[in-house]
Amino acid sequence: MSLLVLLQAATPVVEMADQAVQATATPDESYLNLVLKGGWILLPIFLLSLLAIYVIINKWLVINRLGKKDSVWLSRVVELIHEGKIDKALKFSVERSHASAKVIAAGLKEFEMEDNEIQEAMEVEARQQISMLENQMNWLGITASIAPMLGFLGTIFGVIKIFYDIARTNDLAIDTISTGLYQKMICSGAGLLVGVVAYSGYYLLNGRIDKVVINIDKESNEVLKAIRAYKKRGVQA
Template sequence: MHFLLQIQNDTVAKATGAVIEGAVNAKEVSVLEFVFKGGFFIIPIALLLFYTFYVIAERYFYIAKRSKIDSNLVRDIRDYLNAGNLEMAVSVADRANTASGYVLREGILTIGRPISEIETNMERAANIEVGEMEKKLGHLGLIAGIAPTLGFIGTISGVIKIFYSISQTEDISIGNISEGLYEKMISSGAGLVVGIIAYSAYHLFNGKIDAFVLSIQKQVLDFVNIIQRPNGKTK
């Protein structure tokens, strides 16, 4: 009796070990392999993801550099203008190497003309800088709409695959259904992730550009106030 119980225990242990080993082996799938089980539409979604990261990195460094506001820039320009040294004022604006420096430089170069003309010239310069900052941001907005759509198409593809498999095999089994289901879930999830990244970056960059526009408007106002001083030194 004891011998029979021992055999049963060994059999149960082996069966349990086999199940556990099978479960472990089933889980030994890399993330990359799992993602690419999402079907064909994972490829364009992955390409959109890489391009999204490229645009985010490129725009981040460009906007961070050009939108930098030096609080001392207007003050330094004012000192040189009050001293009647337009050349040094232009040099200070150039050395800033920022969008605000470029805008103020355009204002300095038009000193002596009507105030409305100076303001218009500076506004045009600011619009040019804003346009440069907004380059490729439209791509992020487009990706935010395209990526989830591609994921949805992958979902439809997975559903079609399920019904096609059932029509060919006439076997409504969990295997036939799950194969198409995980494919569509992977592609849909990937598309949504890429869309969220692009959408978030698009609005964050636009928010940073809006903050720059507000700051440059304040600097333009300060500059106009400087050249309108009644002492005539900056005229």
């Protein structure tokens, strides 16, 4: 009997505790809702992320097209030059779309000129091809620098607002402060993430561009040597 009385007396207490737990419990938030709490500063960071992704994909495709290595084509061009079939070598080069072929075609067009003029024509075309390879790369550098700064700026604005509200309301509740801080730290996290992506893409693409430039220099030198050898043989004959 006494056990039943104790249970009846404890029931209201258990119900009150259960209501308190339900009141303090917060439902799990989705990542999207969490990110959206970062504020308006996330809009320019998001736009910079789209810009970085576009530039990385676009430059990757351009480098694949212009930086293609074709040893069979190069051997054939050198062979045609040794045989004196310059028109065929030029046509064979013009039909190719990669950067080395365009540089060599520029040199073959000046075949009747002096060696230094042929080399100069190749260098001019090489600079144009390198400019096409490096085009838009500055946008990645700008994104890598600005995105983290925007993120920190959003966090600073959030912290200023938190302390302003504290000074205005004289409310030092820890949940208010911590909630505001974690929401504003989202800006810093988003900015750093976009900056890391842009920074990584910038150096990865620059590494590939350097390899293409080295390949252009190597293949144009081989063709220039073949031209000089053919002209020297013709003079001796």
